[in-house]
Amino acid sequence: MSHTTIEWLYVGAVVGVLIWVGAIAWDAERLIGETPEDAITIKVTAQQWFWTFEHPDGTKEIGELTVKVGKVYKFDVTAKDVIHAFNIPVHAVMIDAVPGRINHIWFAPDQPGEYLIQCREYCGLLHYQMRATLIVEA
Amino acid sequence: MCLFPTKFCIIALTLLVFSAFSPILGSAFGQESEVINRSVFAWNLFYELMTAAIVVGVIVQGTLIYIIFRFREKKIKHEEVSG
Numbered sequence: 668m669s670h671t672t673i674e675w676l677y678v679g680a681v682v683g684v685l686i687w688v689g690a691i692a693w694d695a696e697r698l699i700g701e702t703p704e705d706a707i708t709i710k711v712t713a714q715q716w717f718w719t720f721e722h723p724d725g726t727k728e729i730g731e732l733t734v735k736v737g738k739v740y741k742f743d744v745t746a747k748d749v750i751h752a753f754n755i756p757v758h759a760v761m762i763d764a765v766p767g768r769i770n771h772i773w774f775a776p777d778q779p780g781e782y783l784i785q786c787r788e789y790c791g792l793l794h795y796q797m798r799a800t801l802i803v804e805a
Numbered sequence: 806m807c808l809f810p811t812k813f814c815i816i817a818l819t820l821l822v823f824s825a826f827s828p829i830l831g832s833a834f835g836q837e838s839e840v841i842n843r844s845v846f847a848w849n850l851f852y853e854l855m856t857a858a859i860v861v862g863v864i865v866q867g868t869l870i871y872i873i874f875r876f877r878e879k880k881i882k883h884e885e886v887s888g
Contacts, residue, residue, distance in 0.1 A: 760843065
Protein backbone atom coordinates (compact mmCIF):
# COMPACT_ATOMS: atom_id res chain seq x y z
CA MET A 668 0.00 0.00 0.00
CA SER A 669 1.45 3.35 -1.05
CA HIS A 670 1.89 6.30 1.30
CA THR A 671 -0.75 8.28 -0.59
CA THR A 672 -3.36 5.57 -0.10
CA ILE A 673 -2.60 5.32 3.62
CA GLU A 674 -2.90 9.09 3.98
CA TRP A 675 -6.23 9.20 2.16
CA LEU A 676 -7.52 6.31 4.25
CA TYR A 677 -6.49 8.25 7.36
CA VAL A 678 -8.26 11.38 6.09
CA GLY A 679 -11.36 9.30 5.28
CA ALA A 680 -11.38 7.74 8.74
CA VAL A 681 -11.10 11.15 10.44
CA VAL A 682 -13.87 12.61 8.26
CA GLY A 683 -15.99 9.52 9.01
CA VAL A 684 -15.58 9.96 12.76
CA LEU A 685 -16.42 13.68 12.49
CA ILE A 686 -19.57 12.91 10.47
CA TRP A 687 -20.60 10.29 12.99
CA VAL A 688 -20.10 12.60 16.00
CA GLY A 689 -21.91 15.43 14.16
CA ALA A 690 -24.85 13.16 13.29
CA ILE A 691 -25.40 11.87 16.83
CA ALA A 692 -25.00 15.40 18.24
CA TRP A 693 -27.62 16.65 15.79
CA ASP A 694 -29.91 13.75 16.72
CA ALA A 695 -29.43 14.43 20.44
CA GLU A 696 -30.23 18.11 19.95
CA ARG A 697 -33.40 17.19 18.04
CA LEU A 698 -34.60 14.66 20.64
CA ILE A 699 -33.94 16.94 23.59
CA GLY A 700 -35.00 20.19 21.91
CA GLU A 701 -38.30 19.20 20.32
CA THR A 702 -41.17 18.95 22.77
CA PRO A 703 -43.61 16.07 22.14
CA GLU A 704 -47.01 17.31 20.97
CA ASP A 705 -49.03 15.88 23.86
CA ALA A 706 -46.97 17.66 26.53
CA ILE A 707 -48.73 19.35 29.47
CA THR A 708 -47.43 22.88 29.98
CA ILE A 709 -46.44 24.02 33.46
CA LYS A 710 -45.39 27.62 34.07
CA VAL A 711 -42.39 27.80 36.35
CA THR A 712 -41.55 31.12 38.00
CA ALA A 713 -38.39 31.65 40.00
CA GLN A 714 -37.85 34.42 42.50
CA GLN A 715 -35.65 34.96 45.51
CA TRP A 716 -35.76 32.31 46.90
CA PHE A 717 -38.59 29.97 45.97
CA TRP A 718 -40.29 28.32 43.02
CA THR A 719 -43.89 28.76 41.87
CA PHE A 720 -45.53 26.23 39.56
CA GLU A 721 -48.75 26.90 37.66
CA HIS A 722 -50.71 24.05 36.08
CA PRO A 723 -52.80 24.45 32.88
CA ASP A 724 -56.04 24.63 34.96
CA GLY A 725 -54.68 27.62 36.87
CA THR A 726 -53.84 25.88 40.14
CA LYS A 727 -50.57 26.98 41.68
CA GLU A 728 -48.09 25.17 43.85
CA ILE A 729 -45.28 26.79 45.80
CA GLY A 730 -42.25 24.77 46.85
CA GLU A 731 -43.56 21.52 45.40
CA LEU A 732 -44.70 20.25 42.05
CA THR A 733 -47.01 17.28 41.60
CA VAL A 734 -46.91 15.36 38.31
CA LYS A 735 -47.92 11.90 37.10
CA VAL A 736 -45.96 8.98 35.70
CA GLY A 737 -46.29 8.43 31.97
CA LYS A 738 -47.24 12.01 31.10
CA VAL A 739 -45.02 14.44 29.25
CA TYR A 740 -44.51 17.84 30.83
CA LYS A 741 -43.21 21.01 29.25
CA PHE A 742 -41.88 23.71 31.53
CA ASP A 743 -42.13 27.39 30.58
CA VAL A 744 -39.46 28.83 32.83
CA THR A 745 -39.03 32.46 33.75
CA ALA A 746 -37.89 34.61 36.70
CA LYS A 747 -39.17 37.71 38.46
CA ASP A 748 -36.00 39.29 39.82
CA VAL A 749 -32.57 37.88 39.00
CA ILE A 750 -31.26 35.00 36.92
CA HIS A 751 -31.92 31.54 38.41
CA ALA A 752 -31.64 28.06 36.91
CA PHE A 753 -34.35 25.41 37.11
CA ASN A 754 -32.77 22.04 37.83
CA ILE A 755 -34.11 18.54 38.50
CA PRO A 756 -30.84 16.58 38.81
CA VAL A 757 -32.28 13.04 38.66
CA HIS A 758 -34.17 13.76 35.44
CA ALA A 759 -31.32 15.71 33.79
CA VAL A 760 -33.47 18.81 33.53
CA MET A 761 -31.74 22.17 33.69
CA ILE A 762 -32.46 25.50 32.09
CA ASP A 763 -31.90 29.14 32.99
CA ALA A 764 -34.74 31.20 34.45
CA VAL A 765 -34.25 34.71 33.10
CA PRO A 766 -36.42 37.78 33.87
CA GLY A 767 -38.39 38.89 30.79
CA ARG A 768 -37.73 35.68 28.91
CA ILE A 769 -39.49 32.30 28.78
CA ASN A 770 -37.28 29.27 28.28
CA HIS A 771 -38.66 25.83 27.47
CA ILE A 772 -37.65 22.34 28.54
CA TRP A 773 -39.57 19.07 28.78
CA PHE A 774 -39.36 15.76 30.60
CA ALA A 775 -41.36 12.58 31.09
CA PRO A 776 -41.21 11.01 34.58
CA ASP A 777 -41.21 7.21 34.52
CA GLN A 778 -40.78 6.36 38.22
CA PRO A 779 -42.99 7.49 41.11
CA GLY A 780 -41.28 9.16 44.04
CA GLU A 781 -40.04 12.43 45.44
CA TYR A 782 -37.17 14.23 43.75
CA LEU A 783 -35.17 17.36 44.36
CA ILE A 784 -35.77 20.58 42.44
CA GLN A 785 -33.11 23.22 43.02
CA CYS A 786 -31.73 26.49 41.77
CA ARG A 787 -28.50 25.93 39.91
CA GLU A 788 -27.45 29.53 39.34
CA TYR A 789 -26.12 31.57 42.24
CA CYS A 790 -28.92 34.04 42.92
CA GLY A 791 -28.18 35.67 46.23
CA LEU A 792 -27.85 35.07 49.94
CA LEU A 793 -30.31 32.16 50.27
CA HIS A 794 -29.53 30.52 46.92
CA TYR A 795 -28.58 27.32 48.72
CA GLN A 796 -32.08 27.09 50.23
CA MET A 797 -33.94 27.68 46.98
CA ARG A 798 -35.25 24.16 46.70
CA ALA A 799 -38.55 22.48 45.94
CA THR A 800 -39.88 18.93 45.80
CA LEU A 801 -40.97 17.12 42.67
CA ILE A 802 -43.68 14.62 43.59
CA VAL A 803 -44.24 12.00 40.90
CA GLU A 804 -47.47 10.09 41.45
CA ALA A 805 -48.21 6.66 39.95
CA MET B 806 1.59 -1.14 -3.85
CA CYS B 807 -2.14 -0.79 -3.34
CA LEU B 808 -4.35 -3.48 -4.82
CA PHE B 809 -6.88 -0.84 -5.93
CA PRO B 810 -6.35 2.69 -7.28
CA THR B 811 -6.46 5.50 -4.72
CA LYS B 812 -9.64 7.06 -6.16
CA PHE B 813 -11.44 3.73 -5.85
CA CYS B 814 -10.35 3.48 -2.21
CA ILE B 815 -11.65 7.00 -1.44
CA ILE B 816 -15.01 6.44 -3.10
CA ALA B 817 -15.42 3.04 -1.45
CA LEU B 818 -14.55 4.48 1.95
CA THR B 819 -16.97 7.37 1.53
CA LEU B 820 -19.79 5.00 0.57
CA LEU B 821 -18.93 2.76 3.50
CA VAL B 822 -19.04 5.68 5.93
CA PHE B 823 -22.37 6.98 4.65
CA SER B 824 -23.97 3.54 4.53
CA ALA B 825 -22.83 2.83 8.08
CA PHE B 826 -24.16 6.12 9.42
CA SER B 827 -27.27 6.47 7.26
CA PRO B 828 -29.65 5.23 10.01
CA ILE B 829 -28.30 7.91 12.37
CA LEU B 830 -28.40 10.56 9.63
CA GLY B 831 -31.95 9.54 8.72
CA SER B 832 -33.00 9.83 12.32
CA ALA B 833 -31.19 13.14 12.77
CA PHE B 834 -32.99 14.75 9.86
CA GLY B 835 -36.37 13.25 10.78
CA GLN B 836 -39.14 15.49 12.05
CA GLU B 837 -40.86 13.23 14.60
CA SER B 838 -40.35 14.05 18.25
CA GLU B 839 -39.92 11.14 20.64
CA VAL B 840 -40.46 10.69 24.35
CA ILE B 841 -37.15 9.82 25.96
CA ASN B 842 -35.73 9.44 29.43
CA ARG B 843 -33.31 12.37 29.40
CA SER B 844 -31.01 10.93 32.04
CA VAL B 845 -30.70 7.52 30.36
CA PHE B 846 -30.25 9.19 26.99
CA ALA B 847 -27.43 11.42 28.26
CA TRP B 848 -25.56 8.54 29.90
CA ASN B 849 -25.95 6.36 26.79
CA LEU B 850 -24.50 9.17 24.72
CA PHE B 851 -21.64 9.55 27.16
CA TYR B 852 -20.75 5.83 27.08
CA GLU B 853 -21.07 5.69 23.29
CA LEU B 854 -18.72 8.64 22.77
CA MET B 855 -16.27 7.38 25.41
CA THR B 856 -16.13 4.01 23.63
CA ALA B 857 -15.47 5.74 20.31
CA ALA B 858 -12.78 7.95 21.88
CA ILE B 859 -11.03 4.95 23.45
CA VAL B 860 -11.12 2.95 20.21
CA VAL B 861 -9.63 5.88 18.26
CA GLY B 862 -7.02 6.38 20.99
CA VAL B 863 -6.01 2.72 20.98
CA ILE B 864 -5.65 2.71 17.19
CA VAL B 865 -3.58 5.91 17.10
CA GLN B 866 -1.38 4.94 20.05
CA GLY B 867 -0.99 1.37 18.76
CA THR B 868 0.10 2.66 15.37
CA LEU B 869 2.59 5.03 16.98
CA ILE B 870 4.06 2.29 19.16
CA TYR B 871 4.32 -0.04 16.16
CA ILE B 872 6.06 2.61 14.03
CA ILE B 873 8.44 3.58 16.83
CA PHE B 874 9.35 -0.07 17.44
CA ARG B 875 9.53 -1.04 13.77
CA PHE B 876 11.86 1.81 12.84
CA ARG B 877 13.81 2.03 16.08
CA GLU B 878 17.43 3.04 16.03
CA LYS B 879 19.73 0.07 15.89
CA LYS B 880 22.38 -0.42 18.53
CA ILE B 881 25.68 1.06 17.42
CA LYS B 882 28.90 -0.34 18.73
CA HIS B 883 31.11 2.38 20.14
CA GLU B 884 34.32 2.74 18.28
CA GLU B 885 37.33 2.36 20.40
CA VAL B 886 39.28 5.54 20.74
CA SER B 887 42.73 4.90 19.48
CA GLY B 888 45.36 6.87 21.20
